[in-house]
Amino acid sequence: MLSKKTKYAFHALSYLAENQHKGAILIQEIASSKKISQKFLESILLDLKKAGILGSKKGKGGGYYLLKQPEEITLARVIRLLNGxxxxxxxxxxxxxxxxxxxxxxxxxxxxxxxxxxxxxxxxVVENKTVRDLISSN
Amino acid sequence: MLSKKTKYAFHALSYLAENQHKGAILIQEIASSKKISQKFLESILLDLKKAGILGSKKGKGGGYYLLKQPEEITLARVIRLLNGxxxxxxxxxxxxxxxxxxxxxxxxxxxxxxxxxxxxxxxxVVENKTVRDLISSN
DNA sequence: TATTACTCTACTAAGTATATAGACTTTGTG
DNA sequence: CACAAAGTCTATATACTTAGTAGAGTAATA
Known part of the structure; x- marks a missing residue:
């Protein structure tokens, strides 16, 4: 079974992919939109950042954003990172x-x-599916 | 990842399949042969019995034995039972x-x-592989 | 320079995995 | 019938993982 951490990561990545045009997104915005504990989500996003999948900007106007295109992030990568x-x-x-x-x-x-x-x-399956396949629009 | 319980179950089932001709086998014999804690193995064999895969006989000359043929016991069945x-x-x-x-x-x-x-x-894979596929002889 | 927002460390609570101990029950045999 | 053998059941212990919380620290921007 996938852990909540992994599922939250997919939710967060989907949200970031769907809102790529908006630039840096607040943790808070992702958390409330996907109904995830903000503090818990923080550590997940940090893991994704350390893995080079996400980038972040501190201070006012800061937040998280994708460093890779949705189609470059395989589900296998995310699962290994957060689920083992x-x-x-x-x-x-x-x-x-x-x-x-x-x-x-x-x-x-x-x-x-x-x-x-x-x-x-x-x-x-999971090496050939990406975050792109998770988002509904296109 | 499969739990130790599941792996022990496969070991025990293999042993029972390989020694089918000997009739009832002592828990102790399986445990020492496969290097498993006897008490831990007891609960595993009990689960397999409750699922109708094994039978048992109490008292002197007792032990466990297969109720089904090795080729009738799918790996999926065992995994669902002991691993979830x-x-x-x-x-x-x-x-x-x-x-x-x-x-x-x-x-x-x-x-x-x-x-x-x-x-x-x-x-x-696991619905089409059975305990028969686990044992080396034939 | 004050505010905003990410970063890091520590802690807690609950649940699961992996056993261990011991009393109980059933069965075969002398 | 009594005894010993061997499975059955209940309770307990310990370690590890998961999920979540708290709060201080750091960097960037207006």
């Missing part, structure tokens, strides 16, 4: 790989093979 | 459906549509 690994096992994760403790050989482990298939099927 | 929903959102879950609070219409929600695709891609 997409794979079901650490030993099949592309971005969060960890050797699995029990199995002797990944090459001959049936579980490993099947979980690779699950991962690839999932990625075939 | 396979879908990434409650509103796209087939077995744990819950209406989503924020979105107005599931029919027009882009997120909903994409998450259905993820679910279906995942299910295409």
């Amino acid at each position: 690994p997409i794979a079901w096992l650490p030993c099949v994760s592309l971005n969060f790989y960890e050797k699995c403790s029990d199995c002797v050989s990944e090459a001959t482990c049936n579980m490993h093979l099947i979980m690779c298939q699950v991962r690839d099927q999932t990625l075939s | 929903p396979i879908a990434w959102l409650p509103c796209v879950s087939l077995n744990f459906y819950e209406k989503c609070s924020d979105c107005v219409s599931e029919a027009t929600c882009n997120m909903h549509l994409i998450m259905c695709q993820v679910r279906d891609q995942t299910l295409s």
Whole structure:
């Protein structure tokens, strides 16, 4: 299941994409529009900023804005950032790989093979969908 | 990520499948063979029993045994039982459906549509793989 | 220089995962 | 019948994660 953090991130990114023309957008505006706790949203937007997806401007007239075009931000990127690994096992994760403790050989482990298939099927969707696909207009 | 409970369940089911000819198997034997805490494994086997996948016999000469053939037990079944929903959102879950609070219409929600695709891609693997596919011999 | 708005650190509460302990019940066998 | 073996059930503990709150700090603009 996706965490609220991840869902909020998608909501915020959609809002920013839909209002790209308005320049910097207040956290407050996103929070009230999408009904998200402002303080909680702050930390999410900060994560997205540190990842290079968003930019920000302090002071009066400040706020957050997209650094990338909506079609450049894949859902996989956002999910990995805020939700963690997409794979079901650490030993099949592309971005969060960890050797699995029990199995002797990944090459001959049936579980490993099947979980690779699950991962690839999932990625075939979320690597090819972007924030552009989330917004209703066009 | 799959929980340890789920992974232990797969290990236990594999062991039971590989030793089907031996009749009832002691929890203790599975636990030591697969290096799982015996007490923890007890609750897992109990869940599998309540779901009708395993049978048990008490007293001397007792133990657990498969009620279904390995090829009849899909991975999806086990994952839903011990890990919970396979879908990434409650509103796209087939077995744990819950209406989503924020979105107005599931029919027009882009997120909903994409998450259905993820679910279906995942299910295409785990609904068609069984405990038989986990065991090495044949 | 005052206000605005993002940034950072710390904290709390609730829930879930991963066990552990021990009493209880059922069953086979001598 | 009594005993031991083995599954069943309930309660508890501990650590980790999630979700959210509070408040001080910093930078930019008018």
